[in-house]
Amino acid sequence: MDAIDICYASAGELAPLIKNKELSPVEIIDAHLARIEATEPVLNSFITLLADQSRAAARQAEADIQKGNYRGPLHGIPVALKDLYNTGGVRTTSGSRLFDNFIPEEDCTVAARFRDAGAILLGKLNMHQFAYGPTGENPDYGHMHNPWDPEKVTGGSSGGSGSATAAGQCTITTGSDTGGSIRIPAALCGIVGLKPTYGLVSRYGLTPLSWSLDHPGPMVRTVEDAALAMNVIAGYDPKDVASAQVDIPDYTSALTNDVRGLRIGIPKEYFDAPLDPEVSVSVRDALDLLESLGAVVTVVDLPMYKDTQAISTAILMAEASAYHQDLLGRDGDKLYPPIRLRLEAGLFITAADYLRAQQGRTIFNRQARRLLDDVDLLAGPTEPVTAPQLLAERIQVGEHEMGTTAALTQYSRPYNLTGFPAIAIPCGFSQSGMPISLQLAGRPFDELTVLRAAHAYEQATDWHKRRPPI
């Protein structure tokens, strides 16, 4: 396996080689550092690269494994975290120079769990400031660039996670998803992004954006790697008030390649919404393929889908402004102006507006949950378009010209409201070579069904094997 193949190998492929001492973590980290050196001038995925630290950790992992202390499938695997995951002793900026010197004393729970599993922290990833945007702009640490076309956005807010994973800079990365911030960059960069059920992965030590909507999760290149990451990071944490006390299965048990009889519902509203025809065709082809594998695909009604943008926006803006109010008063002039504007606007949302939005959310959630009494999954596009040009404020979506934020979040926001697990997986490419993505969502805490369908689809296609031109 040459250096570039190591960089594009999944954790699932690397793990047995590491375990059997056929491949050293040192070799793996060196390959990735070289890949980062070659691609980072274009991509700008990292805010903080831990070259020396990751090499030292790789040597330690190598020594431990030589001594027979193999910890499991993530031992020696490179992991990088979105830069709002606190890392003890390593600066954590949340994408803002205001926190350029903020060095947490303690790891967030996710970082601690990766560390305990033997994963090697390669660095901290670039992001939309304070996770407050769906594109991947960041004037403080430089904009993020899409490996499939650097003039295009990565999607956000976890843009560095998207580009690093897609370009073979890192094997496993993490994002946080409040209105789509895992699934959007996963879709636009052509990788797998899993937003787990609300409360399943601890948020302790993560900078909040909107606490009733925030979901941490893995961004990877294969569904198997999503399962391997979830095996490490999912589970109850008393330090997160929203953490759920549920039994955690072995997520790799979902990788059965069997979707016979699985009932998949397509909300018809998803295809009535503004949608690029190329994306529409790819997603319909993907659903046809799942049907040919034995799934039962039906059309369902989700009429309140049309209200989810307004509901989600009101809740997100209100909670974000409440959280950042002190910062705004102290250092508003040092924030990226579009984010400052959004935070200031959010302060004008009344409590009555917010509470009505939460009531609307409850009604929508019941409507969506009832659908899942009759089907096992809800499916549709993750994004209505492929990656837009960097800094485009408005874009063309099929026949509609619309705001970029509204377009990029239209299919992702509903599942932040419901808290359902939702995965984005590659399902094709546009004529211009940009990735297209299928979204599958399931019942709360039923990640196994989501992963099973995503894996079966993935294994029947080659999309995940394509490498970006960079």
Place this chain on the structure above:
Amino acid sequence: MDAIDICYASAGELAPLIKNKELSPVEIIDAHLARIEATEPVLNSFITLLADQSRAAARQAEADIQKGNYRGPLHGIPVALKDLYNTGGVRTTSGSRLFDNFIPEEDCTVAARFRDAGAILLGKLNMHQFAYGPTGENPDYGHMHNPWDPEKVTGGSSGGSGSATAAGQCTITTGSDTGGSIRIPAALCGIVGLKPTYGLVSRYGLTPLSWSLDHPGPMVRTVEDAALAMNVIAGYDPKDVASAQVDIPDYTSALTNDVRGLRIGIPKEYFDAPLDPEVSVSVRDALDLLESLGAVVTVVDLPMYKDTQAISTAILMAEASAYHQDLLGRDGDKLYPPIRLRLEAGLFITAADYLRAQQGRTIFNRQARRLLDDVDLLAGPTEPVTAPQLLAERIQVGEHEMGTTAALTQYSRPYNLTGFPAIAIPCGFSQSGMPISLQLAGRPFDELTVLRAAHAYEQATDWHKRRPPI
């Protein structure tokens, strides 16, 4: 037993007589209707009196019991509900003439459970409009008057429940408690009021005031009757989203008369707050008595107590205004002006303010809950004063002159924030003959300990046997 003794008898005393056919429900209802006729011109407890309907129900109950179909301790017992509890076929005004003609089709869950238990609905009780006030003013249906001195308030918002129960107009009544609306009138009228744990009694079919703070519960003359009422109304209801799925004990099992070793903590802040010296002495005497019965009384610290008025006010005003916003726009000029003003003011609370108040609530709740790791109950006065004059906007509390609402809610609001069960029980009388009340609060869903301590205290005293001069 003469008619007046029937009116002042508890359900616990009446039940065996009914069961053994020594006393007919017809006789009981007739006695109460006569008592109401005699006292209602002064008290004004009822908005709707169901004279014919309750007589018919009493005859039915008598016949059923004669036939051997005795349903249990509430069979044939007069019950009256605060007029925001929906009653199928019986108008439910929420204290406002705007709903003078509103006749619900369906019983609320509490009303249905009382009905199924064989209790007889005597009428619907007067209340502060929309439950939005702690005194007992109601220009639409007339102010409520305290049976111990009709120039004094009953306390609110469940004022009619307080006066009806205290004056022997009804055996069991209900209130709803958002900032103290069960415990305040219970305290000022000299009866027992239990605010159960948040989520333990269904709110389905009740007009909300502030849904994260609203608690329905019983208002009675003895602790045993509180237990008997809870046996009927407590328990999971899928129609209330906040309803808790917990096991329901037999609440009468708490009536052991044994408080040996029970640990009672007195937050020192309760006695540092504005407090009438007569009340202070009575409450301290009550705690001394509990100690002499074997309880272990200690002083504890609850420093965030001082923040609970502000936190509770922000949450309550925001939620009340969100709920009543449409009504305010449509019929604002028909609301009682002080309530209209409060609802309008609540619309100016921002979502950021509201969310910060909810965050403050979380921190306070943890502080209070931690105390209950070391003690079994928290104790103190229910009210810092005895009942104020009707319509007094400001009152003297010890050395402080303060707003009536702030004074009357100062000890009750904290347990709306925490959701802890809290009971108000009579613990003495002022020189001028007005009731004084002890408040005991316990761990969530630990009503048994709250009832056990309240019952043991009650049984060691005669306060609950006094009858008001009316």
